[in-house]
Amino acid sequence: MKVLLLENIHPVAVEVLEARGFEVELLAGSLGEDELIERLAGVSLLGIRSNTNVTARVLDAAPDLLAVGCFCIGTNQVDLKAAAARGVAVFNAPYSNTRSVVELVIGEIIALARRLHEKSEKMHAGVWDKSAKGSHEVRGRTLGIVGYGNIGTQLSNLAEALGMRVIFFDTADRLAHGNAQRMKTLEELLEKADVVSLHVDGRPGNAGLFGAEQFARMKPRSLFINAARGMVVDTEALREHIVSGHIAGAALDVFPIEPKAQGDAFESPLRGLENVILTPHVGGSTQEAQEEIGFFVAGKLAGFALEGRTELSVNLPAVNAPALQEGHRIGYLHVNVPGVLASVNQLLAGAGANITGQYLATAGEQGYVVTDATEALSDDALAKLAGDEHCLWVRTWSAGA
């Protein structure tokens, strides 16, 4: 099977795919719609980052395409619904840069507590200002984590290793790591924390979660960090609380409006404030994260193409079937209407299939059934499955093939 990887995807992806028998072509840049269509002839798997758009037109013109791997976090560049309707699976790497974000935040907590940024700027301006004023150790200080998911929990562990006390607030039930303490309300957390760090997700309800009221609740001279989503914070309100001295410092990696292209001007009410660290949405941008993304997404593409696994697909029903160690597997993707499973099983029984495992899931307009059997299904039975009006595709795999 042929794989086309665009946009300088990490070479580890090529290694993973070649080791599993794929023929891989790696291109440095992205491709426009027409060129992409041309290059997709005979290609089974496509790997992109954020600059290649996979539109319904591209999908229609690529009958051989089985799956698209987004070697990044976002998947807006792919028409997910159109891909699902055509049975094309889309994968991404939502958690491969978790550690990178956590390390940036840990660095920022110390940098803000020691006012490093301000001191370094003065030194560059030729000013020797040796003073302990406003500088603190982080040991024994309380870190308040809002949003205790993948990033929040890893941050919790590293902050405790630094000797910080950790408290957290999450709207979902989350198990406390180490000695971290759950707060019943956001207000309780804001009143107790010396450093507040936001790690909530981008659900619409989180827009404007942090405004004047929340900043006013924070302890005087506390620190604020947002490496989650720009829309969560009212930057004007943050500015006012920094200028008044109520907030002693802040680090922001994400903004309500971010420049679209490299080199575009960045506008924000937070520019020019003392002890405020601004970074251009680079929390997850490290070489290590790129490598992890390459490894992760390549594995997902191979698992789908060679074993029919859709675990963590962003657009098809996620079926986490085990590795195919022996026997044969039939993957059946269908339109999600009642009664399909019963008719599939009737057909399989009629064909004398000895089923050893069956895994299924539905999501939105599609349903997916993976059936493992001791014997391969006959061509006649497969043709019957494929001929069903609700079938999007039927594929088979054999162990060791």
Ligand SMILES: NC(=O)c1ccc[n+]([C@@H]2O[C@H](COP(=O)([O-])OP(=O)(O)OC[C@H]3O[C@@H](n4cnc5c(N)ncnc54)[C@H](O)[C@@H]3O)[C@@H](O)[C@H]2O)c1
């Ligand atoms: N700066 C970067 O480069 C960068 C990189 C990766 C991720 N992120 C962002 O970091 C954030 C966290 O990522 P993650 O992988 O940990 O996500 P996650 O989904 O694992 O965790 C988010 C947590 O926030 C909780 N939550 C949602 N709304 C809440 C609210 N209003 N109050 C309290 N808790 C709330 C959820 O229940 C969940 O536990 C996301 O917004 C993600 O987009 C930023």
